[in-house]
Amino acid sequence: MSTPFQPRTFDALVIDGHDWAGGRLELNYTLRGPDPVSFTEVIDFGDTDTEPDPRLTRLLALTCSLSYYKAAAPPKVEIAFPTHDFEKTYLSALIEGGLGEFAYTNQLPGALTPEIDGPAATATPDPRDDWDPAATPLVPVGGGKDSVVTIEAFRHHGVAPMLFSVNRYDPIDRCIEVSGLDSVHVRRSIDRRLIQANAEGAYNGHVPVTAINSVIGLMVADARGFGPVVLSNERSSNVGNIEWLGRDINHQWSKSLAYETLLRDTLAQLGFNPDRYFSLLRGLSESQIADRFATSPEYFGVFTSCNRLFALDPSRRASSWCGHCPKCQFVFVLLAPRLGRATCEKIFGGNLFADTGNRDGMADILGLGVHKPFECVGEYYEAAESMLAVIDDPQWQGLPLVDEFAGRRVQLAAVAVNPDPSPAAHHVPERYANLLDTKPIDG
Numbered sequence: 001m002s003t004p005f006q007p008r009t010f011d012a013l014v015i016d017g018h019d020w021a022g023g024r025l026e027l028n029y030t031l032r033g034p035d036p037v038s039f040t041e042v043i044d045f046g047d048t049d050t051e052p053d054p055r056l057t058r059l060l061a062l063t064c065s066l067s068y069y070k071a072a073a074p075p076k077v078e079i080a081f082p083t084h085d086f087e088k089t090y091l092s093a094l095i096e097g098g099l100g101e102f103a104y105t106n107q108l109p110g111a112l113t114p115e116i117d118g119p120a121a122t123a124t125p126d127p128r129d130d131w132d133p134a135a136t137p138l139v140p141v142g143g144g145k146d147s148v149v150t151i152e153a154f155r156h157h158g159v160a161p162m163l164f165s166v167n168r169y170d171p172i173d174r175c176i177e178v179s180g181l182d183s184v185h186v187r188r189s190i191d192r193r194l195i196q197a198n199a200e201g202a203y204n205g206h207v208p209v210t211a212i213n214s215v216i217g218l219m220v221a222d223a224r225g226f227g228p229v230v231l232s233n234e235r236s237s238n239v240g241n242i243e244w245l246g247r248d249i250n251h252q253w254s255k256s257l258a259y260e261t262l263l264r265d266t267l268a269q270l271g272f273n274p275d276r277y278f279s280l281l282r283g284l285s286e287s288q289i290a291d292r293f294a295t296s297p298e299y300f301g302v303f304t305s306c307n308r309l310f311a312l313d314p315s316r317r318a319s320s321w322c323g324h325c326p327k328c329q330f331v332f333v334l335l336a337p338r339l340g341r342a343t344c345e346k347i348f349g350g351n352l353f354a355d356t357g358n359r360d361g362m363a364d365i366l367g368l369g370v371h372k373p374f375e376c377v378g379e380y381y382e383a384a385e386s387m388l389a390v391i392d393d394p395q396w397q398g399l400p401l402v403d404e405f406a407g408r409r410v411q412l413a414a415v416a417v418n419p420d421p422s423p424a425a426h427h428v429p430e431r432y433a434n435l436l437d438t439k440p441i442d443g
Contacts, residue, residue: 005200007072009033014078015118018061023048027061029068032078039068039191043216046186050223055125055270058083060215062091063208067190069095070102071202073111079118084125086269088116093262098208100249101241101374105205109245125271133275133431135227137161140217141183143171144305145293145331146232150280151179152296153435162226166213174302184224186216206374208254214263218277230432233260233279235424236286236378242371251374257282257425264427275429280436282426285418286334286378287385294338300347305331307375321348326373329358330365330383337389341396353390353399362401367415368408384416 010033019026025043030036041064045052052060058081069077077091096112103111139154139161141147154161163183165172176183198204210233217229233255240250253259260282264274281289293299306321306328321328332352336344345351352358363369366387367380377383390396391406405412 003200005037005071005197005202007074007201007203009035010037010072010074012074012076012078013065013069013072013114014080015061015065016080018057020051020057025052025057025060027064029065031068031072031074033072037071037193037197039193041067041191042187042189044187044189045220045223046184048223052219053222055272056215056219056222058087059090059266059270060212060219062087063094063211063215065091066095066098066207068194069114070099070111070205070207071194071197073103073106073108073203074114075110076115076117079116082119082121084121084269086266087121088118090262090266092116094208094211094259097250097253097256097258097262098211099205100244100247100253101251102203102205102207104242104244104249105374106203108203111203112247125269127271129271129273131222131227131273131276132225133227133273133429135225137228137230137432138164138184138217138221138226139230140164140166140213140232141172141175142232143169143175144303145299146234146281146289148175148296148299148303149289149292150230150232151175151181152292153280155179155181157435157437159435161230164217164220164229166216171302171304175299178298178302184220186220188212188216206251208259210252210254211259211263214254214277218267221276228275228429228432229277231255231260231277231279232281234281234284234286234289234378236382237376238424239372239379241374252376255279255376257427260427274427278427278429278432280428280432282428283424284436285382287382290334290338290386294335300339300343305376323348323350323352323355324358324361326361326365326375326377328352329361330375330377333362333365333383333386333390334378336396337386337393351399353396353401356400359401359404362405366405366412368405368411379419380415381418384412388412388416 010031012032014030016028023045027041029039141163163176163181166186166188237252237255238257240248242249268274308322364373365383396402
């Protein structure tokens with residue numbers, strides 16, 4: 001029988017350091033206590049002799065630490081190697097914003113404000129950056145509609161980005177294959193001791209994976225001479241899920257403008273050009289992204305947004321859309337009026353409006369339920385306006401949930417009003433500002 005993991009016995013997470021050899025970066029951590037537990041996370045960059053820039057390596061060691069910190073959420077984080085105050089500030093903000101959902105679900109408000117300490121770096125970062133902003137952009141692919149829209153925006157304007165993923169999953173590989181573009185992949189392996197600790201009583205919950213993948217992408221782009229890392233995060237990721245103890249708890253915090261700005265500011269303080277990192281779709285709503293995705297039918301049979309296909313344990317991965325999670329429900333509602341019943345049923349392998357078991361989940365995404373689900377879903381008004389269009393379309397009528405929500409039209413209409421129609425702030429550089437134009441550059 002395994003020894004129980006007792007989170008309260010640990011007084012600190014120590015970020016021990018990192019080692020590089022043969023294309024593999026090892027990140028080392030220790031939960032300090034009477035019976036200390038050490039972890040090693042491995043990032044495999046493949047067949048390369050180019051060692052990552054130490055500034056980015058430090059940044060990744062800080063960013064990945066959250067996976068191990070949350071196992072015990074101790075009152076202190078100690079960084080064993082020298083860092084600047086702004087790097088400690090980055091880690092503090094990452095914990096406070098990126099672990100909000102974790103703290104809420106585990107009722108651990110103190111987990112968001114640990115003391116962060118460690119030796120101070122004395123050398124001032126070199127402000128010069130010889131990076132070429134015109135080099136081939138690196139576009140992370142998630143297997144869903146958003147990254148498809150970014151890929152096709154580049155292709156529409158005659159630009160062939162390099163595609164990128166952390167780990168390999170079928171939806172990602174299928175979308176890359178349809179695009180016809182080249183790709184590069186990195187393998188991230190969480191220490192199995194963490195999985196074991198979770199089974200023995202460690203705290204568990206959501207971590208800001210997009211932050212981790214973003215820094216890995218920056219390392220790949222820097223080492224291989226690529227241009228900017230261009231993400232596909234939209235404006236709705238700025239909107240949180242619930243208020244808790246005076247905090248805005250946002251499942252998508254690491255996809256938000258707040259994190260994007262934090263990382264760009266940290267890059268600048270490290271001596272990098274902040275335009276190495278931005279989201280192309282930041283100014284778009286989920287509805288606008290769905291409109292654009294609807295013009296790319298070649299991806300309809302290969303993309304998948306359901307997160308059950310991306311489980312770390314291969315034995316727990318679904319093979320297609322599960323049809324019951326908030327992500328499936330939101331994407332189905334969003335695409336229904338744009339693609340039509342027959343196409344949606346083919347994509348999802350069924351009709352989610354026919355399953356009354358989806359009633360409560362759909363009420364949540366429509367703004368008629370408890371709160372916005374802890375998932376990567378858009379704003380209430382976007383789902384509500386799509387549902388109103390479905391209700392008025394004869395091809396959808398007669399389905400149990402369509403008819404049921406038709407009886408709540410007045411409530412839906414009240415929700416389907418954009419609470420903030422002002423232009424969204426973004427960091428898209430001028431050279432990429434026209435990529436979302438529907439007319440190609442050359443005419």
